Amino acid sequence: MKYLIGIDVGGTSIKNGLFTNDGELICKWEIPTRTENSGENILPDIAKAIDEKLAEKNIDKSEVIGCGLGVPGPVNEEGVVQRAVNLGWGYFPLAEKAGELFGIKAYGANDANVAALGEAWKGAAAGYANVVMVTLGTGIGGGIIVNGKILTGCRGAGGEIGHMHVRDGETKPCGCGNYGCIEQYASATGIARLARERLMENDDESLLRHVGSVSAKDVFDAIKQGDEVAVEVGQRFGDYLGKALANIACVVNPDAIVIGGGVSKAGPVIFDYVKEPFEKNVFHACRQVDFLLAKLDNDAGIYGCAKLALDKA
Amino acid sequence: MKYLIGIDVGGTSIKNGLFTNDGELICKWEIPTRTENSGENILPDIAKAIDEKLAEKNIDKSEVIGCGLGVPGPVNEEGVVQRAVNLGWGYFPLAEKAGELFGIKAYGANDANVAALGEAWKGAAAGYANVVMVTLGTGIGGGIIVNGKILTGCRGAGGEIGHMHVRDGETKPCGCGNYGCIEQYASATGIARLARERLMENDDESLLRHVGSVSAKDVFDAIKQGDEVAVEVGQRFGDYLGKALANIACVVNPDAIVIGGGVSKAGPVIFDYVKEPFEKNVFHACRQVDFLLAKLDNDAGIYGCAKLALDKA
Numbered sequence: 001m002k003y004l005i006g007i008d009v010g011g012t013s014i015k016n017g018l019f020t021n022d023g024e025l026i027c028k029w030e031i032p033t034r035t036e037n038s039g040e041n042i043l044p045d046i047a048k049a050i051d052e053k054l055a056e057k058n059i060d061k062s063e064v065i066g067c068g069l070g071v072p073g074p075v076n077e078e079g080v081v082q083r084a085v086n087l088g089w090g091y092f093p094l095a096e097k098a099g100e101l102f103g104i105k106a107y108g109a110n111d112a113n114v115a116a117l118g119e120a121w122k123g124a125a126a127g128y129a130n131v132v133m134v135t136l137g138t139g140i141g142g143g144i145i146v147n148g149k150i151l152t153g154c155r156g157a158g159g160e161i162g163h164m165h166v167r168d169g170e171t172k173p174c175g176c177g178n179y180g181c182i183e184q185y186a187s188a189t190g191i192a193r194l195a196r197e198r199l200m201e202n203d204d205e206s207l208l209r210h211v212g213s214v215s216a217k218d219v220f221d222a223i224k225q226g227d228e229v230a231v232e233v234g235q236r237f238g239d240y241l242g243k244a245l246a247n248i249a250c251v252v253n254p255d256a257i258v259i260g261g262g263v264s265k266a267g268p269v270i271f272d273y274v275k276e277p278f279e280k281n282v283f284h285a286c287r288q289v290d291f292l293l294a295k296l297d298n299d300a301g302i303y304g305c306a307k308l309a310l311d312k313a
Numbered sequence: 314m315k316y317l318i319g320i321d322v323g324g325t326s327i328k329n330g331l332f333t334n335d336g337e338l339i340c341k342w343e344i345p346t347r348t349e350n351s352g353e354n355i356l357p358d359i360a361k362a363i364d365e366k367l368a369e370k371n372i373d374k375s376e377v378i379g380c381g382l383g384v385p386g387p388v389n390e391e392g393v394v395q396r397a398v399n400l401g402w403g404y405f406p407l408a409e410k411a412g413e414l415f416g417i418k419a420y421g422a423n424d425a426n427v428a429a430l431g432e433a434w435k436g437a438a439a440g441y442a443n444v445v446m447v448t449l450g451t452g453i454g455g456g457i458i459v460n461g462k463i464l465t466g467c468r469g470a471g472g473e474i475g476h477m478h479v480r481d482g483e484t485k486p487c488g489c490g491n492y493g494c495i496e497q498y499a500s501a502t503g504i505a506r507l508a509r510e511r512l513m514e515n516d517d518e519s520l521l522r523h524v525g526s527v528s529a530k531d532v533f534d535a536i537k538q539g540d541e542v543a544v545e546v547g548q549r550f551g552d553y554l555g556k557a558l559a560n561i562a563c564v565v566n567p568d569a570i571v572i573g574g575g576v577s578k579a580g581p582v583i584f585d586y587v588k589e590p591f592e593k594n595v596f597h598a599c600r601q602v603d604f605l606l607a608k609l610d611n612d613a614g615i616y617g618c619a620k621l622a623l624d625k626a
Binding site: 155164282283 | 457489557564567
């Protein structure tokens with residue numbers, strides 16, 4: 001029996017997972033992320049957490065195949081972080097430094113990319129080799145799996161699909177500074193915005209008029225109750241996202257598209273709005289795709305980090 | 314010294330190349346493509362051509378590392394053709410059949426994808442690991458290279474970027490049956506169409522009014538002479554293509570974009586129109602990309618086929 005360690009480093013907390021080499025999660029635990037002083041404590045804190053856990057489980061470091069780390073920012077193939085603002089890190093040779101400090105081979109990747117890898121390994125898309133994962137949360141994260149491996153790109157910004165341009169003439173900037181990114185219309189905040197805009201267009205009665213501040217959840221709850229205005233909002237959301245996914249499919253020809261993040265909690269109803277524009281606009285040879293809801297929730301990252309270590313070790 | 318063979322199978326002719334294992338082209342030659350009877354003669358004709366060439370050069374088959382074949386249609390990772398209408402082939406286990414017939418290990422891929430691999434190996438993008446190639450001809454072909462390897466996708470339709478959806482409300486169908494594909498605006502025929510549409514908008518004087526039937530070449534020739542209407546056509550072309558390339562860059566984060574095909578003969582002037590909309594719309598972490606003109610012309614395919622054999626053997 002050999003072991004893998006997956007570490008999902010977030011801006012607030014660090015999720016850690018100890019796995020067997022065939023991907024069974026033995027235990028998981030969290031530690032806080034100390035971002036002060038340019039995040040200088042982050043790796044030492046993780047090293048300590050690993051040492052304690054291995055001691056507790058009576059596992060020697062020689063039995064650990066490797067450790068994968070997911071971080072919020074672009075990370076290249078060599079595990080070098082380009083920048084991770086939420087951790088206080090600038091350019092940082094993560095894999096090298098972590099390997100030295102942990103005494104275990106270490107590998108790094110972007111957090112959205114490892115989440116995709118986790119879902120493709122042990123989650124919704126287990127058994128699929130070519131996977132697009134899109135995480136609809138406050139923003140939109142993405143990860144592309146090609147032949148079972150993360151598509152990292154030249155600077156670790158592969159799968160940044162939240163910033164695909166989908167609307168001309170947008171007057172409000174996206175968080176990234178551009179105008180008209182898919183994140184502005186299909187994230188949780190984007191859907192809420194589409195709803196507010198729709199409500200202002202006329203006086204049509206809607207359940208959405210009776211909630212304080214409309215959220216994406218309100219929209220899908222209202223859709224489930226047959227609210228026509230909410231259905232229109234769902235159609236606009238689906239049109240943006242379905243077309244963007246169709247374009248991604250022309251580029252990478254996936255066999256599965258996984259939708260995760262808070263918005264995906266609405267359930268299969270989101271596919272009612274995404275699939276039709278997808279199928280209408282995608283190239284015929286790329287049309288045959290399974291749409292799946294993410295399964296691993298917040299554990300996708302640690303699973304993907306473990307798989308990263310397994311692949312790279 | 315070992316050898317590689319690259320075979321670019323087109324609907325009219327088959328281009329063959331004999332290479333050293335480090336990618337030096339020793340000789341190239343063509344044979345006609347006999348598509349009758351569901352293309353049953355194509356592989357036997359190639360087998361004969363290979364045997365004759367190896368005999369002429371005094372090369373034993375044991376000295377040949379492998380043979381790559383590029384075909385016009387989707388080909389999966391295992392070298393199985395899904396369909397190649399121009400060759401008369403339906404579903405066809407190309408790599409397996411070719412290997413048996415040639416007595417040499419054989420591998421198959423899509424022709425646009427091997428052209429991208431050729432340019433990334435020995436052409437414009439030599440030294441770049443993550444490359445997007447777009448071929449602007451009668452239609453638009455594409456190929457994506459990730460970490461030096463073809464992005465094949467689940468059914469061999471990776472890199473079909475000519476059919477990305479870029480315009481809503483299109484009333485004329487694309488060759489693929491969809492409406493609003495980038496091929497309808499940025500291919501040679503697409504540029505000619507944009508020119509015709511522009512000329513009909515008003516009576517502005519233009520050199521383009523004095524050619525019989527406007528071609529993409531006419532447009533770029535007129536641009537070089539300062540023709541304002543042609544410049545507007547160039548801007549519209551660049552806006553479509555630049556935005557599509559920006560979206561591709563968000564997905565695959567390339568370090569180089571290579572533009573080839575007949576339209577690229579216009580030269581660097583095309584970048585004047587493509588780069589600005591690209592840079593304006595691309596995600597900042599994916600912005601740093603070198604734009605390059607294809608170098609290998611019609612030989613890109615045989616180079617890429619040879620590299621395919623080198624990688625897979």
